[in-house]
Amino acid sequence: MSPRPRLPRQDCAHCGRHDRCTRIVLEKAVCQRCTLRFARTATACPGCANIRVLAFYDAARRPACAACTGNETVYACTACGREDSPWGRLCGHCALKEKTTVLLSGPDGGIHPRLRPVYDALICGPRPQTTLYWFTRSTGPATLGAMARGELDISHATFEAMPASRTNSYLRDLLTATGVLPPFHAELERVSPWLEELLSTLPAGQSEVLARFARWQVLSRLRRQEQHGTLTHGAISAARATIVVTARFMNWLTEHGTDLADIEQRDLDRFAEEHRARALALRPFLAWCARTGLGGDLSAATRPTTQPAVTLSDEDRWSHVQLLLHDDTIRLYARVAGLFVLLYAQPLARVCRMRADQITVDAVGVTTATFDTFPVELPGPLDRLVRAQLVERGIQPMAARNAAMFQLAASMPTPILAEVLGLAPNTATRWAALASRDWSTYTAQRDTHLRR
Numbered sequence: 001m002s003p004r005p006r007l008p009r010q011d012c013a014h015c016g017r018h019d020r021c022t023r024i025v026l027e028k029a030v031c032q033r034c035t036l037r038f039a040r041t042a043t044a045c046p047g048c049a050n051i052r053v054l055a056f057y058d059a060a061r062r063p064a065c066a067a068c069t070g071n072e073t074v075y076a077c078t079a080c081g082r083e084d085s086p087w088g089r090l091c092g093h094c095a096l097k098e099k100t101t102v103l104l105s106g107p108d109g110g111i112h113p114r115l116r117p118v119y120d121a122l123i124c125g126p127r128p129q130t131t132l133y134w135f136t137r138s139t140g141p142a143t144l145g146a147m148a149r150g151e152l153d154i155s156h157a158t159f160e161a162m163p164a165s166r167t168n169s170y171l172r173d174l175l176t177a178t179g180v181l182p183p184f185h186a187e188l189e190r191v192s193p194w195l196e197e198l199l200s201t202l203p204a205g206q207s208e209v210l211a212r213f214a215r216w217q218v219l220s221r222l223r224r225q226e227q228h229g230t231l232t233h234g235a236i237s238a239a240r241a242t243i244v245v246t247a248r249f250m251n252w253l254t255e256h257g258t259d260l261a262d263i264e265q266r267d268l269d270r271f272a273e274e275h276r277a278r279a280l281a282l283r284p285f286l287a288w289c290a291r292t293g294l295g296g297d298l299s300a301a302t303r304p305t306t307q308p309a310v311t312l313s314d315e316d317r318w319s320h321v322q323l324l325l326h327d328d329t330i331r332l333y334a335r336v337a338g339l340f341v342l343l344y345a346q347p348l349a350r351v352c353r354m355r356a357d358q359i360t361v362d363a364v365g366v367t368t369a370t371f372d373t374f375p376v377e378l379p380g381p382l383d384r385l386v387r388a389q390l391v392e393r394g395i396q397p398m399a400a401r402n403a404a405m406f407q408l409a410a411s412m413p414t415p416i417l418a419e420v421l422g423l424a425p426n427t428a429t430r431w432a433a434l435a436s437r438d439w440s441t442y443t444a445q446r447d448t449h450l451r452r
């Protein structure tokens with residue numbers, strides 16, 4: 001076998017670097033880096049209308065695909081032939097199938113029968129790269145692998161015996177959502193006795209109010225979620241946290257000799273000042289008080305007047321923000337969606353439904369996003385990412401108004417997406433605090449600081 005001839009170095013026709021240019025793109029030799037970038041630009045071929053890498057000229061000198069121009073299909077997945085989702089020699093879909101099959105195979109080969117729904121959930125979705133990324137960053141897949149090989153029981157008990165972590169609770173949610181594990185009856189059932197015990201520590205009047213709030217508002221919501229099969233471990237934890245904060249608030253009122261009915265704005269301000277991290281978790285309770293006529297009009301109090309501080313415990317959230325702002329290996333849509341959730345406390349589901357017309361770019365490039373009612377100016381470098389996302393998804397005049405900006409929720413298992421985006425189950429509550437700040441200065445400052 002003769003060794004492959006080494007190509008002489010030359011100037012890349014695209015980036016100008018002096019390097020070995022291994023591929024011919026549109027009749028010009030380009031370097032490997034440019035080839036890789038070019039391979040990710042598949043678009044509709046004028047000859048066959050398939051989504052292909054248009055690296056060749058057709059008879060009419062239009063860029064067209066290999067098949068339409070009689071060239072070797074060097075950009076195609078070696079398993080299925082598609083060119084729109086490159087992942088090494090394969091496409092993302094085939095790479096993901098291969099990896100998932102290996103991961104979920106039992107000792108006697110073949111996918112573990114109980115984990116079949118997990119396989120189906122993992123391989124579906126228009127963006128296999130996101131799941132492939134999860135494979136490399138999370139410890140969740142290792143746990144799934146151990147379950148497939150029979151080293152771990154596929155049960156809620158397994159998760160209860162494992163250390164509590166975000167990854168574990170996402171995985172548990174995934175197994176529950178796909179029906180591999182039964183719904184969280186047991187965990188939900190444990191909330192009631194826990195609540196009774198908590199209530200017994202409170203003075204009668206307060207215990208009565210908290211009991212009504214907890215049973216009619218918090219628990220009934222969990223029950224509804226259970227009936228719809230959408231109850232998650234995260235939701236139960238968040239519900240417990242809400243109840244605990246409300247109980248603390250009531251204790252605090254007693255210590256200050258204030259009755260719930262007489263509570264005023266300045267009491268809430270004081271509580272918010274003393275309990276920065278917790279004040280926001282009071283929102284459900286205050287909203288409930290307002291609805292039920294308890295404690296007068298407290299609606300104004302749901303927004304603390306003191307600015308919440310970014311505490312040390314928020315550092316890991318910031319590292320996710322940094323990662324999403326600067327790591328070009330993460331898909332752009334995931335970066336933008338993740339940043340919307342982390343910086344603006346938007347629920348993931350709402351971000352996924354966003355349309356291109358919720359983003360405006362004015363003549364001088366000021367970019368705004370309208371999450372619900374009023375437009376918010378996006379700070380750099382987030383604004384650049386958002387504009388790039390608009391270009392990447394391709395704005396077609398007819399489709400733009402209704403097209404979703406992020407077509408990622410449709411079939412991507414939410415727990416996995418949330419983990420890839422680095423979101424804790426209660427992130428929305430915690431970040432609501434930060435979202436009320438003026439972000440344009442804050443992100444910019446923080447960003448320069450970290451890059452120095």
Ligand SMILES: [Zn+2]
Pocket residue numbers: 012013014015016017030031032033034035
């Ligand atoms: Zn190049």
Ligand SMILES: [Zn+2]
Pocket residue numbers: 045046047048049050052064065066067068
């Ligand atoms: Zn073609």
Ligand SMILES: [Zn+2]
Pocket residue numbers: 077078079080081082090091092093094095
């Ligand atoms: Zn393929």
